[in-house]
Amino acid sequence: MLGNFTYCNPTKLYFGKAAVENLRTELPGYGKNVLLVYGGGSIKKNGIYDQVVSILRECGKTIAEDAGVMPNPTVEKLHEGIARARACKADLILAVGGGSVCDYAKAVSVSVNCDEEPWDKYFIRFEEPTCPIVPVACVLTMVGTGSEMNGGSVITNHAQKLKIGHVFGEEVFPKFSILDPTYTFTLPRYQMISGFYDIMSHILEQYFSGTDDNTSDYLAEGLLRSLIHSAPAAAKDPTDYEARSNIMWTATWALNTLIAMGKDTDWEVHMLGQAVGAHTDATHGMTLAAVSMAYYRHILPYGLARFIRFAVNVWGVDPAGRTDGQIAEEGLRAMEKWMKELGLVMNLRELGVTEDMIDGLVKSTLVMKGGYKVLTEDEIRSIFKESL
Amino acid sequence: MLGNFTYCNPTKLYFGKAAVENLRTELPGYGKNVLLVYGGGSIKKNGIYDQVVSILRECGKTIAEDAGVMPNPTVEKLHEGIARARACKADLILAVGGGSVCDYAKAVSVSVNCDEEPWDKYFIRFEEPTCPIVPVACVLTMVGTGSEMNGGSVITNHAQKLKIGHVFGEEVFPKFSILDPTYTFTLPRYQMISGFYDIMSHILEQYFSGTDDNTSDYLAEGLLRSLIHSAPAAAKDPTDYEARSNIMWTATWALNTLIAMGKDTDWEVHMLGQAVGAHTDATHGMTLAAVSMAYYRHILPYGLARFIRFAVNVWGVDPAGRTDGQIAEEGLRAMEKWMKELGLVMNLRELGVTEDMIDGLVKSTLVMKGGYKVLTEDEIRSIFKESL
Numbered sequence: 001m002l003g004n005f006t007y008c009n010p011t012k013l014y015f016g017k018a019a020v021e022n023l024r025t026e027l028p029g030y031g032k033n034v035l036l037v038y039g040g041g042s043i044k045k046n047g048i049y050d051q052v053v054s055i056l057r058e059c060g061k062t063i064a065e066d067a068g069v070m071p072n073p074t075v076e077k078l079h080e081g082i083a084r085a086r087a088c089k090a091d092l093i094l095a096v097g098g099g100s101v102c103d104y105a106k107a108v109s110v111s112v113n114c115d116e117e118p119w120d121k122y123f124i125r126f127e128e129p130t131c132p133i134v135p136v137a138c139v140l141t142m143v144g145t146g147s148e149m150n151g152g153s154v155i156t157n158h159a160q161k162l163k164i165g166h167v168f169g170e171e172v173f174p175k176f177s178i179l180d181p182t183y184t185f186t187l188p189r190y191q192m193i194s195g196f197y198d199i200m201s202h203i204l205e206q207y208f209s210g211t212d213d214n215t216s217d218y219l220a221e222g223l224l225r226s227l228i229h230s231a232p233a234a235a236k237d238p239t240d241y242e243a244r245s246n247i248m249w250t251a252t253w254a255l256n257t258l259i260a261m262g263k264d265t266d267w268e269v270h271m272l273g274q275a276v277g278a279h280t281d282a283t284h285g286m287t288l289a290a291v292s293m294a295y296y297r298h299i300l301p302y303g304l305a306r307f308i309r310f311a312v313n314v315w316g317v318d319p320a321g322r323t324d325g326q327i328a329e330e331g332l333r334a335m336e337k338w339m340k341e342l343g344l345v346m347n348l349r350e351l352g353v354t355e356d357m358i359d360g361l362v363k364s365t366l367v368m369k370g371g372y373k374v375l376t377e378d379e380i381r382s383i384f385k386e387s388l
Numbered sequence: 389m390l391g392n393f394t395y396c397n398p399t400k401l402y403f404g405k406a407a408v409e410n411l412r413t414e415l416p417g418y419g420k421n422v423l424l425v426y427g428g429g430s431i432k433k434n435g436i437y438d439q440v441v442s443i444l445r446e447c448g449k450t451i452a453e454d455a456g457v458m459p460n461p462t463v464e465k466l467h468e469g470i471a472r473a474r475a476c477k478a479d480l481i482l483a484v485g486g487g488s489v490c491d492y493a494k495a496v497s498v499s500v501n502c503d504e505e506p507w508d509k510y511f512i513r514f515e516e517p518t519c520p521i522v523p524v525a526c527v528l529t530m531v532g533t534g535s536e537m538n539g540g541s542v543i544t545n546h547a548q549k550l551k552i553g554h555v556f557g558e559e560v561f562p563k564f565s566i567l568d569p570t571y572t573f574t575l576p577r578y579q580m581i582s583g584f585y586d587i588m589s590h591i592l593e594q595y596f597s598g599t600d601d602n603t604s605d606y607l608a609e610g611l612l613r614s615l616i617h618s619a620p621a622a623a624k625d626p627t628d629y630e631a632r633s634n635i636m637w638t639a640t641w642a643l644n645t646l647i648a649m650g651k652d653t654d655w656e657v658h659m660l661g662q663a664v665g666a667h668t669d670a671t672h673g674m675t676l677a678a679v680s681m682a683y684y685r686h687i688l689p690y691g692l693a694r695f696i697r698f699a700v701n702v703w704g705v706d707p708a709g710r711t712d713g714q715i716a717e718e719g720l721r722a723m724e725k726w727m728k729e730l731g732l733v734m735n736l737r738e739l740g741v742t743e744d745m746i747d748g749l750v751k752s753t754l755v756m757k758g759g760y761k762v763l764t765e766d767e768i769r770s771i772f773k774e775s776l
Contacts, residue, residue, distance in 0.1 A: 001630040002569075002637055004404025009397065015650065016392025181390075215614040215634045219641070222610030225701075226603040242389040246603045249390055249650070253607070262403065262637070 001212050002262030009256055011149045012176040015249065017241075019180040020051055020139060026176050027059040030135065031091025034061045035084060037105045039069045039097045043141060046186045052096055052139055064088030066108075069097065071284070072156040072163060072277055073104040075119045081108040082118070085134060095138045095174075098195070099145025099284075102138045103165075106153040106172050109134045123155055123164040129172065138177040142187050143248045144195030144285060146202060146255025148177035156278055161364050163278040165270075179252070181245040185238055192238060193342050194285030196231045196247065200224065201269055201288040202254040208299070208306055209264040209370050217309075220259045224314045226250050228338060235342055266371030269295055272383065275364035282351035289344040290351055293336055294386035298379065300328055303372030307331060348387045358384045389600050390650030397644055399537045400564040403637065405629075407568040408439055408527060414564050415447040418523065419479025422449045423472060425493045427457045427485045431529060434574045440484055440527055452476030454496075457485065459672070460544040460551060460665055461492040463507045469496040470506070473522060483526045483562075486583070487533025487672075491553075493524045494541040494560050511543055511552040517560065526565040530575050531636045532583030532673060534590060534643025536565035544666055549752050551666040553658075567640070569633040573626055580626060581730050582673030584619045584635065588612065589657055589676040590642040596687070596694055597652040597758050605697075608647045612702045614638050616726060623730055654759030657683055660771065663752035670739040677732040678739055681724055682774035686767065688716055691760030695719060736775045746772045 014022035027034075034056055043049040056063055066084045069077060085093065085108050095105035111118035113131035121127050138148045145152065151168035184192070207220040227250050233243035253259070272295060273287035280287075300307050308324055311317035311331025319327045336346075345351060353361070362380050375383070402410035415422075422444055431437040444451055454472045457465060473481065473496050483493035499506035501519035509515050526536045533540065539556035572580070595608040615638050621631035641647070660683060661675035668675075688695050696712055699705035699719025707715045724734075733739060741749070750768050763771070 002403065002633040004407065006400065006402055006410070008400040012394065012396040014394055015390065019392065022394070213614075213617065213630055213634060215611070215637045215641075218610040218614035218617075219607060220610070221613075222606035222608075223603070225609075226601075226606035229601060229606075230603075242601055245390040245650070246601060249603045253603075253646075258641075262633070 002214060002216070005261050007257065007261055008170045009149060009173065009258075010170055011173045013149065013179055013252070014176065015179045016245075017180060017182055019178045020055065022178060023052070023055045024059060026137065027056070027061065032060070032062050033064065033089050033091045035064050035066055035088055035090040035093045037066045037069060037081070037093055037095045037097070037101055037108070039067070039071075039101050041067065042186070043096055048096060048139070048141060048183055052094070056094075062088070064090065069101045069104045071100050072154075072281055073100050073107070075155060075157045078104065078107050078111065078118060078155060082111045085112045090134050093134055093136045095136060096141065098140070098142030099147040102136070102140070102147035102174065103145065103153040103155070105136045105138070106147070106151070106168060107155055109136045110168065110172055119155065119157060122153075122166045123157070126166055128169060133171060136172070136174045138174045139183070140177060140179050140248075141183045142191060142195055143184055143251040144198035146252055148174055148179065149252050149256040152255065154274070158278070161278050161360065163274040165274070179248055181241060181248050184244055184248065187238070189235075189238070189343075191283065193231075193235055193344060194283045194289075195251070196227070196234070196285070196342060197289045197339065197344050198285035199227055199247070199251045199254050201273075201285070201292065203227070203259065205267045205269060206260045206263070206265045207310070208296070208303060208372065209266045211305060214263050216259045216261055216263050221313050223250050223254055223259065228314070231342055232338075264370035266368060268368045268371050268375060271366045271368055272380070275361045276348060276351060276353060278364050279357060279360055280352045286345040286351060289339060290346060290348045291383060291387045293332065293346070294383045296332055298383055299371060299373045300332070304328055306372070348384065353388065355388065390602060390604070393649045395645065395649055396558045397537060397561065397646075398558055399561045401537065401567055401640070402564065403567045404633075405568060405570055407566045408443065410566060411440070411443045412447060414525065415444070415449065420448070420450050421452065421477050421479045423452050423454055423476055423478035423481045423496075425454045425457060425469065425481055425483045425485070425489055425496070427455070427489050429455065430574070431484055436484060436527070436529060436571055440482070444482075450476070452478065457489045457492045459488050460669055461488050461495070461542075463543060463545045466492065466495050466499065466506060466543060470499045473500045478522050481522055481524045483524060484529065486528070486530030487535040490524070490526045490528070490535035490562065491533065491541040491543070493526070494535070494539070494556065495543055497522045497524045498556065498560055507543065507545060510541075510554045511545070514554055516557060521559060524560070524562045526562045527571070528565060528567050528636075529571045530579060530583055531572055531639040532586035534640055536562055536567065537640050537644040540643065542662070546666070549666050549748065551662040553662070567636055569629060569636045572632055572636065575626070577623075577626070577731075579671065581619075581623055581732060582671045582677075583639070584615070584622070584673070584730060585677045585727065585732050586673035587615055587635070587639045587642050589661075589673070589680065591615070591647065593655045593657055594648045594651070594653045595698070596684070596691060596760065597654045599693060602651050604647045604649055604651050609701050611638050611642055611647065616702070619730055620726075652758035654756060656756045656759050656763060659754045659756055660768070663749045664736060664739060664741060666752050667745055667748055668740045674733040674739060677727060678734060678736045679771060679775045680727075681720065681734070682771045684720055686771055687759060687761045688720070692716055694760070736772065741776065743776065
């Protein structure tokens with residue numbers, strides 16, 4: 001049964017080859033000063049930087065730059081961004097990059113005019129912005145986080161060993177995003193397949209919750225089947241436009257609030273993975289992959305009916321002649337096989353985790369309440385141990 | 389492969405029991421004069437009219453009324469609505485009803501400040517509005533058309549024997565819509581199941597097109613499975629909230645542009661059905677049901693691969709031991725069985741069509757180009773004959 005909800009997603013998307021040209025349509029709607037936010041500089045090598053800057057100049061914008069956004073953007077970097085946005089009196093923050101860059105741009109956006117410490121206000125106390133927001137737009141170069149069409153923003157505090165996400169309301173969503181699948185072609189393989197698993201994890205976190213019948217779960221199954229079909233083709237040939245375009249579109253809908261409407265959601269895999277990220281700085285999607293199988297096998301008995309549905313509807317497991325438990329396990333086995341064939345990291349050691357770090361990981365793991373089992377500290381510890 | 393597209397759907401939705409209370413949040417954002425648009429008066433019997441009017445009054449609005457919107461809104465009625473909106477200087481057009489009422493409200497919205505004849509401008513020449521638009525909002529009382537979250541507007545011209553739909557851009561979409569599944573409980577059975585098939589037809593019109601792999605088609609399959617599951621439960625017990633809420637949500641996503649993104653679409657069933665509607669004034673969903681089986685059996689050879697996928701992924705047909713043609717036909721048989729069990733009208737005679745009307749129907753049928761076969765006049769005639 002769908003619970004009550006409000007749905008609104010006003011982000012405008014320009015999708016396809018040469019979609020960046022649509023910047024010309026959108027830019028006149030904003031003031032003169034643009035803060036161009038990006039990461040480690042790969043956009044300078046693949047030509048995206050030049051394309052964007054030349055359109056900004058043609059549209060008469062004054063460009064200030066904020067480069068060097070790291071894969072897990074830090075509180076320190078956030079303060080640097082705030083200072084830059086204030087210095088240039090930014091009318092628009094244009095994020096050119098993947099989810100980290102877009103997440104970071106949103107964090108800057110709600111902090112530029114904020115008198116309080118943004119880490120405390122937004123990521124510890126989970127408050128909503130009470131100050132004017134600087135609009136954000138996005139040119140996406142890596143898929144996975146859905147940040148191009150949602151209010152999510154994840155920031156890492158290394159001093160506190162915390163990596164925390166805040167999901168802001170629709171006024172913080174990017175005003176528009178440019179999604180050109182060819183912009184993702186040059187992404188290194190490790191980041192690419194890590195992003196693919198991030199997408200799958202987003203869908204699963206919303207799917208593995210609730211016991212009733214719900215349109216959202218049928219949509220989730222559709223997205224999963226599309227991803228399962230396209231990811232191996234993209235891994236084989238990263239320039240397969242059909243696969244990359246479908247994955248890009250799936251990623252957006254995997255985390256733009258639609259498939260969470262009217263239902264509970266889990267998100268415990270993200271809490272486990274984010275704890276690993278805070279301690280190791282490992283790539284986000286790989287931290288999720290490394291803990292997923294142990295987590296799902298652990299909660300399977302508490303959500304058996306959904307795991308059976310997952311096996312049959314998503315992985316095409318034939319239920320004939322199998323017990324309920326066997327059907328459910330067969331679905332997880334199919335998922336594990338798919339993950340291994342993609343080349344995902346299936347254990348924590350490979351991400352730099354050692355046994356003596358586990359107590360720290362347990363301490364950094366937030367416990368969520370929407371899934372099939374609210375984890376105890378002992379359960380979290382044993383999931384980390386099984387994932388080593 | 390996803391073709392290039394722009395996606396934007398800014399309509400805000402309030403979904404669930406007592407969702408009408410959210411009018412209090414939205415109304416202060418609009419001027420004083422509200423044109424309340426509704427149909428035959430069923431909202432006065434079931435109490436929805438009183439709820440809406442009392443909230444409008446509490447919010448200090450001046451209410452003008454435009455009642456009597458018919459199931460297939462006419463050009464004459466449109467001109468009446470324009471006059472009423474002008475007379476009350478409407479700041480907001482609030483449509484309380486089903487798709488016809490909402491479609492009609494949009495047609496009024498783009499015509500109030502228009503100096504040209506709106507039928508010619510919007511429905512014959514398919515032009516976009518060049519005048520200021522009066523914002524539309526919607527309180528939905530019947531599901532099916534998706535009009536609560538799209539730019540669609542279908543108007544009938546009896547003098548010209550034409551029923552034509554225009555899909556307007558996002559500035560014409562309702563600003564917000566109230567979706568309370570309990571508001572649909574009192575709908576007469578015939579209208580209810582007709583709406584269910586309208587939903588299915590919307591999905592199929594977008595699904596039966598293209599031969600490539602596309603995330604949109606996976607989403608369409610998810611929506612179809614949800615609808616196939618919920619519709620019989622709702623037909624058995626119209627107050628089954630789980631079924632009615634899922635159907636309401638499925639209907640919205642079946643026709644709010646999402647599952648058409650990046651692909652061709654068909655819409656020939658709607659053209660056949662709308663011709664029947666223009667000649668008989670029959671209920672929209674039933675006109676679609678009556679022509680669908682003949683149409684899909686006719687185009688099956690031209691889109692065999694998609695019909696096989698439809699059979700397997702949507703209806704769970706086991707392909708083992710069957711030829712391609714048998715698998716595909718088995719899927720259509722499953723659909724036909726589901727339609728009959730719902731109680732849909734499966735032939736045109738029941739809708740008042742006689743053999744001598746067929747030439748007129750053929751003449752009124754627009755030919756679409758996105759499906760698996762562009763129909764000739766002879767093919768259209770034979771589909772109508774087979775549907776008698």
